[in-house]
Amino acid sequence: MKITIIFDNTTIDTTLQTSWGFAALIEIDDRKILFDTGDNGDILMSNMKKLHIDPADIDEVFISHNHYDHIGGLSSFLSHNNDVTLYVPPSVRGIHNVKELIRVDEPLELHENIYSTGELANIEQSLIVRTDKGLAVIVGCSHPGIELILETAKQFGEPYALIGGFHGFKKYKLLEPLTIVCPTHCTQHIKEIKKRYPEKYVEGGAGKVIEIQ
Secondary structure (H helix, E strand, O other): OEEEEEEOOOEOOOOOOOOOOOEEEEEEOOEEEEEOOOOOHHHHHHHHHHOOOOHHHOOEEEOOOOOHHHHOOHHHHHHHOOOOEEEEOOOOOOOOOOOEEEEOOOOEEEEOOEEEOOOEOOOEOOEEEEEOOEEEEEEOOOOOOHHHHHHHHHHHOOEEEEEEEOOOOOOHHHHOOOOEEEEEOOOOOHHHHHHHOOOOEOOOOEOOEEEOO
C-alpha cells in the first residue's frame, strides 16, 4: 500500500500549500481512497494537482470526523468527482451530492483487508489496512484516544503503523509494538515521540509518501 499526505500543517515540498487540517491518498492495489479533506478545498485541489493526483481516479472518500479541518474540503472535491462511495461516521450530516453514502457506526470490513473502526466515542472513525507486515492504522485526530483506536483495530490483526493526528497523546508506551509512527497535523508532542522512538518515527507533512509492502 501507498500513503501520500496531501494536506497537512507542514510540508516537505515547498510547492505545496499548508493549512490546519489533514488529508491523504490511500492506495491499495488498484483502489484509491481519499482520507479526509483538510480545511480548505482550494488548497486540497491545488495540492492534488501538484502531486499529480486526479480527483477522477479516486474511488472512495473516508471522512474520520465532522470537524472543519477534516471535512472542509469535501464539497470542493465532490464538485470535481461525486461518483464515489463516501464513508462517514453517523455524526456527519447534510451530505447528499454523492453516488453512495455509507454511515459507519460499528467496526466494518469495507473491502478485503480494508476496515473501519466504526465511530468511536460518538465522534470519530479510523481507517485500517491489513498488509503483509501488519495493520496500517490511519487516524484523523484520535479524539477517542489512541489506546481505544488500537484496541479496536486489533480485532483485524496486529497494528504495524500509525499515521495521522494524535492530538495530546502521551501514553507513549502504546507505540512500542509499532514499527512505523508518523504523527501529523494536530499532534502536540511530536518532538517527544521522535525523541523516544527515533527508529519508528517518520516525518509527516504534505508531499510525504509512505509505502508498506
